[in-house]
Amino acid sequence: MPTDATVTTRARAGDELRQAALEQFATFGFAATSLQQIADHAGYSKSSVLYHYASKEALLEAAVGPAIERLEVLVGEFAEGRRSDAARGAFIGRFVDLLLGERLAVHVFVSQGHSLRGIPIIERGNAAIRVLADAICTGATLAEQMRFGVALAGATYALVAGAIFFDDDEMEELVESYTDDDMRVALVDVLTELLIPADGR
Amino acid sequence: MPTDATVTTRARAGDELRQAALEQFATFGFAATSLQQIADHAGYSKSSVLYHYASKEALLEAAVGPAIERLEVLVGEFAEGRRSDAARGAFIGRFVDLLLGERLAVHVFVSQGHSLRGIPIIERGNAAIRVLADAICTGATLAEQMRFGVALAGATYALVAGAIFFDDDEMEELVESYTDDDMRVALVDVLTELLIPADGR
DNA sequence: CGAGAATCTGACCGATCGGACAGAGTCTGA
DNA sequence: TCAGACTCTGTCCGATCGGTCAGATTCTCG
Numbered sequence: 001m002p003t004d005a006t007v008t009t010r011a012r013a014g015d016e017l018r019q020a021a022l023e024q025f026a027t028f029g030f031a032a033t034s035l036q037q038i039a040d041h042a043g044y045s046k047s048s049v050l051y052h053y054a055s056k057e058a059l060l061e062a063a064v065g066p067a068i069e070r071l072e073v074l075v076g077e078f079a080e081g082r083r084s085d086a087a088r089g090a091f092i093g094r095f096v097d098l099l100l101g102e103r104l105a106v107h108v109f110v111s112q113g114h115s116l117r118g119i120p121i122i123e124r125g126n127a128a129i130r131v132l133a134d135a136i137c138t139g140a141t142l143a144e145q146m147r148f149g150v151a152l153a154g155a156t157y158a159l160v161a162g163a164i165f166f167d168d169d170e171m172e173e174l175v176e177s178y179t180d181d182d183m184r185v186a187l188v189d190v191l192t193e194l195l196i197p198a199d200g201r
Numbered sequence: 202m203p204t205d206a207t208v209t210t211r212a213r214a215g216d217e218l219r220q221a222a223l224e225q226f227a228t229f230g231f232a233a234t235s236l237q238q239i240a241d242h243a244g245y246s247k248s249s250v251l252y253h254y255a256s257k258e259a260l261l262e263a264a265v266g267p268a269i270e271r272l273e274v275l276v277g278e279f280a281e282g283r284r285s286d287a288a289r290g291a292f293i294g295r296f297v298d299l300l301l302g303e304r305l306a307v308h309v310f311v312s313q314g315h316s317l318r319g320i321p322i323i324e325r326g327n328a329a330i331r332v333l334a335d336a337i338c339t340g341a342t343l344a345e346q347m348r349f350g351v352a353l354a355g356a357t358y359a360l361v362a363g364a365i366f367f368d369d370d371e372m373e374e375l376v377e378s379y380t381d382d383d384m385r386v387a388l389v390d391v392l393t394e395l396l397i398p399a400d401g402r
Numbered sequence: 403c404g405a406g407a408a409t410c411t412g413a414c415c416g417a418t419c420g421g422a423c424a425g426a427g428t429c430t431g432a
Numbered sequence: 433t434c435a436g437a438c439t440c441t442g443t444c445c446g447a448t449c450g451g452t453c454a455g456a457t458t459c460t461c462g
Contacts, residue, residue: 150356
């Protein structure tokens with residue numbers, strides 16, 4: 001029976017490689033990231049990467065899979081019992097939590113989800129987005145659709161890409177002075193304002 | 202002296218290749234698009250591509266350059282005389298026009314601007330975005346920043362990426378039933394609501 | 403017509419890609 | 433102790449990449 005130490009050691013290589021791959025994919029893009037690059041970044045050889053993951057695609061799946069699964073669950077539940085303002089509010093909170101908790105994976109998916117068509121895990125994510133869009137669009141006016149689209153896409157892109165955008169710039173200290181909690185509150189506020197009419201609109 | 206026909210012929214190859222490259226970059230990403238792919242898509246040989254454009258980077262610059270220049274002008278003017286609601290309103294209208302008029306280029310820049318660092322034309326675009334962010338952030342609360350970020354990023358992503366996202370899906374007929382004018386009006390409305398407080402907020 | 407520029411292409415180059423594979427080193431449990 | 437599984441790496445492979453170059457073809461204009 002493996003001890004705690006060996007379990008940690010065992011799981012470490014695969015986890016380290018998965019995390020390194022996620023960072024590289026988010027920074028340089030899937031196509032522009034080589035297995036050698038990932039291996040170097042994690043401190044292993046290219047062969048080791050291919051020992052732990054059968055292919056570059058398998059590595060992508062491991063890197064973004066958990067985030068996609070969270071998205072599927074969230075969208076699935078929303079697609080059923082939407083309509084009430086309370087349900088919308090709950091969805092907004094969980095959506096923002098997903099963005100904050102899976103920044104890198106969300107960034108990879110959002111920025112490259114379109115160009116990575118054909119890869120199963122990406123296809124699943126795209127399908128989830130489609131379900132979400134469907135739930136939003138059916139029976140809604142163009143203005144309402146636009147409000148929803150701008151809100152969700154805006155929150156996603158402003159948070160995820162924006163954070164990375166200014167990562168190694170002189171603005172760093174400004175951006176990093178905000179905690180995740182600050183961001184969460186501000187984001188939830190904006191989304192609530194956009195999606196849950198306080199007055200009779 | 203070249204006739205109209207010859208002028209058309211002369212300019213055509215370069216333009217066709219530029220357009221083909223833009224489409225391929227937007228669809229598959231810069232790194233994942235090969236010169237051979239662009240050549241095939243435009244009906245030329247790979248050598249012809251490199252005859253008209255010195256390198257793959259030069260082709261990217263030709264493809265997204267005009268859109269970046271429009272962005273620079275727009276941001277430059279906004280960064281000076283902002284503050285008034287009228288100025289904001291004018292900015293919103295021109296921003297949406299830019300998005301609608303340069304969909305593909307904007308999509309390339311937005312989705313890959315981060316991973317294509319180091320390429321001069323991309324760096325210029327990133328600098329313009331930074332100027333815009335600066336103009337928004339200085340003296341603004343986090344909530345205001347977030348409102349602006351969500352609005353601009355949301356409009357960009359919802360329109361550009363969203364449009365491409367559903368391009369070859371069963372939703373096509375729904376999305377395409379809206380004209381650019383419809384989209385423009387709806388987008389301007391949402392952005393105005395977010396950025397120009399109608400009531401005393 | 404004919405010289406020269408402009409356009410286009412196929413053949414070719416070194417580099418790098420994702421991946422296969424055999425073997426070295428390490429760890430585990432009987 | 434030792435056989436077998438697990439982990440890791442160096443070497444090698446075919447394919448494809450961006451880019452060079454010489455030559456074929458077409459176009460322009462005196």
